[in-house]
Amino acid sequence: MTALESLLAAHINQHLVDGESGVSVDADTELLLDGHVDSVGVIQLVTFIAEELGFEVPPEDVTIEHFGSVSLLAGYLDERGVRPPAGAG
Numbered sequence: 001m002t003a004l005e006s007l008l009a010a011h012i013n014q015h016l017v018d019g020e021s022g023v024s025v026d027a028d029t030e031l032l033l034d035g036h037v038d039s040v041g042v043i044q045l046v047t048f049i050a051e052e053l054g055f056e057v058p059p060e061d062v063t064i065e066h067f068g069s070v071s072l073l074a075g076y077l078d079e080r081g082v083r084p085p086a087g088a089g
Contacts (some may be wrong), residue, residue, distance in 0.1 A: 003084045005072040016041040027071040055082045
């Protein structure tokens with residue numbers, strides 16, 4: 001996993017996935033289709049990206065093509081020049 005994927009997966013596992021379910025997401029886990037992240041979780045994830053990575057995700061980019069998995073999200077962010085903070089991942 002890339003540093004960006006690790007950072008995103010750690011946040012999702014820690015804050016958005018029900019820890020009692022025994023589910024842990026990785027880079028390729030279907031976040032939306034499998035119901036691991038709901039609409040409120042997507043908003044929280046967009047907020048995390050803004051606060052921690054300094055990138056404001058435009059509303060039109062909040063799609064399943066970009067938020068479907070950690071890998072897709074990291075790829076989307078990487079294409080826009082977003083990098084994880086030093087020491088992350």
